[in-house]
Amino acid sequence: MVDERYCVRQVTKTRRSSAVKVAKEQEKDIGRKVIAVTVRRTLRKAGLGAIEKPKTALLSAKNICKRLSWCMAHKDWTVDDWKRVTWSDETKINRFNSDGRTWAWIRSGESLKSHHVKMTVKHGGGSNMLWSAITYAGVGWMCKINGNMDKALYKEILEDELERTTEFNIDKLELERQQVIF
Structure with a gap:
């Protein structure tokens, strides 16, 4: 049995990035086999969905300071x-x-x-x-x-x-x- 609250907490608080990692973590805690598919289903049921992470520029502390000072000026x-x-x-x-x-959504068994x-x-x-x-x-x-x-x-x-x-x-x-x- 997968603990829904545990799964949600893992992806929202500890920022676990995948259902596989959440499944392994929960497996360690409860001592029983947990499958990533079950974790995904549980997370979807809780209103969470996976997205492809968008890219953004990595800003150094120096660049953050420069941008902030420009804004203040x-x-x-x-x-x-x-x-x-x-x-x-x-x-x-x-x-x-x-x-x-x-990405595209497709129903199970539906042809492309x-x-x-x-x-x-x-x-x-x-x-x-x-x-x-x-x-x-x-x-x-x-x-x-x-x-x-x-x-x-x-x-x-x-x-x-x-x-x-x-x-x-x-x-x-x-x-x-x-x-x-x-």
């Missing part, structure tokens, strides 16, 4: 202050599907349907790297990045595309060129 900024900021980023857009794992399957194409279908910027006044110019982004290419993009974005939006922002922050 800008906490009193007004809307007019933020209107002067231009934000930019680059992104990869896949032509077909995502790079990550995908198209929505259960991740369709693929040879060589992944390709992708495009794009750079763009946004301002309070709206979106900026977008450019396709060919190859890898390096210091020289980034500088070239800033000189061309950021300048075009600033010129395009400066009248809407009612600012002088030197007032824009990047």
Whole structure:
């Protein structure tokens, strides 16, 4: 017999990462065989479900301090202050599907349907790297990045595309060129 409260406590308080680990732990405590499938069923019955852990950047203590001090330095900024900021980023857009794992629910005995399957194409279908910027006044110019982004290419993009974005939006922002922050 699996102890539901024990299983729930293991995954919520001690952060056991898998039903297999919870089963082994409970097996040690009660001295009887416990199967991971039973633990999973018990956890689902208790309202818990497994997810694939999302990725996030690991921040060092130094970076956390830098981010906090930046936030503290800008906490009193007004809307007019933020209107002067231009934000930019680059992104990869896949032509077909995502790079990550995908999940689907299926009933026992049900045959696979198209929505259960991740369709693929040879060589992944390709992708495009794009750079763009946004301002309070709206979106900026977008450019396709060919190859890898390096210091020289980034500088070239800033000189061309950021300048075009600033010129395009400066009248809407009612600012002088030197007032824009990047």
